[in-house]
Amino acid sequence: MTGPFKRKLPLPMTAFLVLAVAYVLLKLVRPVIPSSVVLLYMGFVLTGVVIHITLNDDRMRRFRDFFVPGAMEDRSFRLQRYGLLLVIPLVLAWGVYDGTRPRYAPPVEIFQRHPTAGDEILARIKVPDWAATPARWSADVVARGKTIYAANCAVCHGEQLDGQGPAAEGFRYPIRPANFRDAGTIAQLTLPYVYWRLTTGGIQNQFNSAMPRWVAPAGGHNDSTLHSNDLTPDEAWQVIVYLYKATGFQPRQESEVVDHRTH
Amino acid sequence: MRDRRALMVRSTCVAAALALVALGAGAALAQGTPVPPSYAEPARIDSRLVVWIAAQLHLMFAAFVLAVPMFALYIECMGWWQAKREPAQAARYDWLAHEMARLLPPAYSLTAITGAFLGFALFAAYPGFMGYMTSIFGPTFVVYPLFFVAETVFLYLWYYAWDRLQGDRKWVHVAIGVLLNVFGTIVMFIADAWATFMMTPAGVDQSGKLVSLYAAVWNPGWMPLNVHRLVANITFGALLCAAYAAYRFLLASDREERALYDWMGYTGNLIALFTMLFLPFAGYYFGFELFAFSATYGVTLMGGVLSWLFIIQAIVIASLFIGAAYYSWLGFLRIPGSEPQQRWVPVFNVILIAGFMVWATPHTMAASIEESTGGFHPLLGALGLMAPKMIAVTVILLVLYVSYMLYRRAGLVPTVPWAATGSIVQWGLIALTGAAIIGLGIYGYFAPAHIRILTSIWQILALIAGIIATFIIDQFLLRGARTVAAVRWGTMPGRGQYVLIALAFIIVWLMGLMGYARSAVRLNWHVFGIMEDTSAGAGLPSLGEAAIVVTTITLIFFVLLAGSFAISGLSAGAKGSHGGSHGTGRLAAAGEPGGRP
Numbered sequence: 024m025t026g027p028f029k030r031k032l033p034l035p036m037t038a039f040l041v042l043a044v045a046y047v048l049l050k051l052v053r054p055v056i057p058s059s060v061v062l063l064y065m066g067f068v069l070t071g072v073v074i075h076i077t078l079n080d081d082r083m084r085r086f087r088d089f090f091v092p093g094a095m096e097d098r099s100f101r102l103q104r105y106g107l108l109l110v111i112p113l114v115l116a117w118g119v120y121d122g123t124r125p126r127y128a129p130p131v132e133i134f135q136r137h138p139t140a141g142d143e144i145l146a147r148i149k150v151p152d153w154a155a156t157p158a159r160w161s162a163d164v165v166a167r168g169k170t171i172y173a174a175n176c177a178v179c180h181g182e183q184l185d186g187q188g189p190a191a192e193g194f195r196y197p198i199r200p201a202n203f204r205d206a207g208t209i210a211q212l213t214l215p216y217v218y219w220r221l222t223t224g225g226i227q228n229q230f231n232s233a234m235p236r237w238v239a240p241a242g243g244h245n246d247s248t249l250h251s252n253d254l255t256p257d258e259a260w261q262v263i264v265y266l267y268k269a270t271g272f273q274p275r276q277e278s279e280v281v282d283h284r285t286h
Numbered sequence: 287m288r289d290r291r292a293l294m295v296r297s298t299c300v301a302a303a304l305a306l307v308a309l310g311a312g313a314a315l316a317q318g319t320p321v322p323p324s325y326a327e328p329a330r331i332d333s334r335l336v337v338w339i340a341a342q343l344h345l346m347f348a349a350f351v352l353a354v355p356m357f358a359l360y361i362e363c364m365g366w367w368q369a370k371r372e373p374a375q376a377a378r379y380d381w382l383a384h385e386m387a388r389l390l391p392p393a394y395s396l397t398a399i400t401g402a403f404l405g406f407a408l409f410a411a412y413p414g415f416m417g418y419m420t421s422i423f424g425p426t427f428v429v430y431p432l433f434f435v436a437e438t439v440f441l442y443l444w445y446y447a448w449d450r451l452q453g454d455r456k457w458v459h460v461a462i463g464v465l466l467n468v469f470g471t472i473v474m475f476i477a478d479a480w481a482t483f484m485m486t487p488a489g490v491d492q493s494g495k496l497v498s499l500y501a502a503v504w505n506p507g508w509m510p511l512n513v514h515r516l517v518a519n520i521t522f523g524a525l526l527c528a529a530y531a532a533y534r535f536l537l538a539s540d541r542e543e544r545a546l547y548d549w550m551g552y553t554g555n556l557i558a559l560f561t562m563l564f565l566p567f568a569g570y571y572f573g574f575e576l577f578a579f580s581a582t583y584g585v586t587l588m589g590g591v592l593s594w595l596f597i598i599q600a601i602v603i604a605s606l607f608i609g610a611a612y613y614s615w616l617g618f619l620r621i622p623g624s625e626p627q628q629r630w631v632p633v634f635n636v637i638l639i640a641g642f643m644v645w646a647t648p649h650t651m652a653a654s655i656e657e658s659t660g661g662f663h664p665l666l667g668a669l670g671l672m673a674p675k676m677i678a679v680t681v682i683l684l685v686l687y688v689s690y691m692l693y694r695r696a697g698l699v700p701t702v703p704w705a706a707t708g709s710i711v712q713w714g715l716i717a718l719t720g721a722a723i724i725g726l727g728i729y730g731y732f733a734p735a736h737i738r739i740l741t742s743i744w745q746i747l748a749l750i751a752g753i754i755a756t757f758i759i760d761q762f763l764l765r766g767a768r769t770v771a772a773v774r775w776g777t778m779p780g781r782g783q784y785v786l787i788a789l790a791f792i793i794v795w796l797m798g799l800m801g802y803a804r805s806a807v808r809l810n811w812h813v814f815g816i817m818e819d820t821s822a823g824a825g826l827p828s829l830g831e832a833a834i835v836v837t838t839i840t841l842i843f844f845v846l847l848a849g850s851f852a853i854s855g856l857s858a859g860a861k862g863s864h865g866g867s868h869g870t871g872r873l874a875a876a877g878e879p880g881g882r883p
Contacts (some may be wrong), residue, residue, distance in 0.1 A: 063643075067639050118802065135593060142814065
């Protein structure tokens with residue numbers, strides 16, 4: 024029981040190993056987890072380790088004593104102490120260097136999946152009767168929407184509406200074309216919002232999006248993107264109806280502001 | 287006594303001044319329908335910033351003075367209930383309730399001062415907007431100061447008549463406390479109507495003209511905000527009381543004093559933890575109503591410009607829960623025979639940390655060009671959705687409850703003949719509750735949105751049912767239990783006290799952040815959909831700027847609070863080391879706390 028491998032590891036070493044293993048595991052996940060999220064997770068793991076050590080007076084004493092040279096300790100114990108005292112500052116120094124060294128990549132940005140459109144904009148968008156509720160979506164409208172989608176949208180958003188179109192690989196940063204089959208996209212949005220997003224695109228490029236503007240604003244021609252005049256408003260609505268029908272999602276209910284006001 | 291009367295007169299004057307401001311300005315500015323708002327920049331200061339700071343400070347002090355009488359009265363009633371059977375324990379409860387109430391008079395003065403400042407700032411900087419609000423809520427502007435004055439009178443009566451209304455006259459004191467709480471709640475409900483009308487206006491026609499004052503008050507956001515604020519205020523007040531107790535614990539000069547303030551800190555944390563169980567659900571209720579009112583709110587809050595604020599909120603809430611749980615687990619050190627229970631703590635720790643990692647996972651991430659996967663990350667995109675977060679937070683709440691249950695058990699040996707069976711049933715029920723929560727969550731993940739909302743409600747119901755069932759069994763199981771190791775109050779390590787103080791900072795900061803979120807979600811509207819904000823400062827600040835303002839407000843709040851407590855301590859110091867007639871004598875009478883709630 025006196026061999027180095029049968030002896031219990033000192034507490035600070037165990038704590039360090041827990042942190043190291045957690046970090047390595049997080050780094051091994053593919054596709055990579057962004058460093059902002061790894062940092063967040065490691066903050067929680069570190070908190071858990073600190074809680075574990077400080078919940079018990081004996082553990083706190085053992086943690087502290089590890090760093091205080093004692094008369095009875097052996098060589099392996101000393102090696103672990105000085106090793107840890109060397110590795111911890113090196114890890115921190117690497118973190119500082121890595122965080123501040125010059126890079127050619129654009130800086131990390133906080134990305135908003137759904138750009139914020141004011142209610143004064145969305146309230147002006149009138150949904151045609153034939154598109155307003157799923158019950159009124161005719162097979163003819165869906166078929167026309169499918170044709171328009173295949174001709175204009177599928178190249179990026181994919182035939183399967185999964186964001187995996189042939190051109191999707193060309194848009195890597197900050198985001199690839201939306202995957203409409205994901206519950207975080209159209210399923211969360213109202214019809215006027217989806218119409219606004221489709222017709223306005225990434226106006227270009229306030230919303231960090233490669234999506235073109237597909238419909239010219241009311242009252243005229245617009246050349247802000249290559250596709251600005253490609254679709255009519257009705258065609259845009261047909262595509263939207265097709266998106267919901269094909270994915271099986273329902274649009275979010277619209278604002279109830281008007282109903283509430285007069286009650 | 288003269289000081290007290292002077293204080294009452296001063297506070298009543300402030301309240302009366304508020305009423306005059308409201309009435310005068312209301313009469314001058316009342317308009318039928320909203321006109322394009324006019325703006326002024328008094329003293330060339332950023333009006334929006336001034337109103338932001340004044341409103342948030344006022345809300346914080348108001349939350350404190352509203353919440354403390356609620357649980358202090360409850361504790362006082364517990365003492366009153368036990369007065370005949372266990373006079374020593376009753377005296378301790380009375381001491382604790384009074385010790386909490388002792389913080390009220392200085393905080394109440396600051397509530398009135400910040401409220402008056404907010405009123406002046408609003409009428410001076412936003413005359414058009416306030417004119418419109420007066421045209422809608424004129425009658426409530428008249429009623430509000432009356433209830434405010436009533437709250438003032440009953441608060442000072444409740445506090446200063448404490449010693450006179452003991453013994454047979456205790457019921458009068460309790461009745462005063464009840465009325466204080468009723469008036470305080472009404473005051474908050476009235477102010478909530480104004481705030482929620484700005485978010486979810488009702489009772490007006492398309493042009494914004496008043497149709498029904500009743501509907502304007504009872505607008506869709508009113509009751510959810512009332513519920514949310516009531517619960518959150520109690521958490522807020524309890525944690526501030528606990529921080530005060532921690533401060534007194536650290537300064538305590540003898541064992542007895544340390545024991546009492548340890549008990550006070552424990553009680554404050556327990557109240558906070560209990561109310562925190564309901565807080566996420568009160569928040570969801572408010573969120574659901576907002577989303578139902580306007581989908582724009584949902585997108586803005588969850589996927590749009592404020593979505594990252596909610597990631598910060600998730601991390602801050604996690605800190606709050608982790609801190610409160612840590613303090614609770616440290617409490618096992620007070621009980622020498624609690625080793626069997628302490629064995630579970632590392633397991634709880636792992637569940638808590640893993641749960642909060644899921645809870646704080648962002649659905650949309652901040653990524654560099656090398657890290658960007660384009661769309662949602664397959665793993666994080668899944669964890670960032672509502673269903674896994676609901677599983678995480680509900681399981682965490684279950685773990686916190688089980689920690690509390692073990693704390694109740696520590697050092698006790700049940701003597702009922704069915705103790706072993708009872709324990710097995712309890713653990714079985716807890717396992718069943720956990721399985722139901724996880725099962726419902728997994729089902730909800732794959733179900734459509736409208737089903738997912740239902741499964742989240744069922745998860746909450748499963749949790750509540752599990753808690754109620756096991757707690758009832760626990761009550762009977764521990765009846766007549768043999769004590770092998772009593773709680774040694776006053777032996778809590780110093781680090782536990784610093785955690786309590788940190789928790790107070792965290793809750794104040796969180797309240798500031800969410801106050802900003804509630805206001806910012808209206809975007810460029812004074813009154814959503816009715817009166818647009820056309821002032822120069824109508825845009826939202828960046829998250830960083832907002833965080834700086836919230837931090838500044840937090841610091842100002844604590845400086846004001848500490849200053850007011852110090853001033854009240856000056857007069858206490860002249861009479862006795864612990865607060866005049868309620869100090870040393872009351873402390874000595876209270877003795878050391880014995881049981882645990």
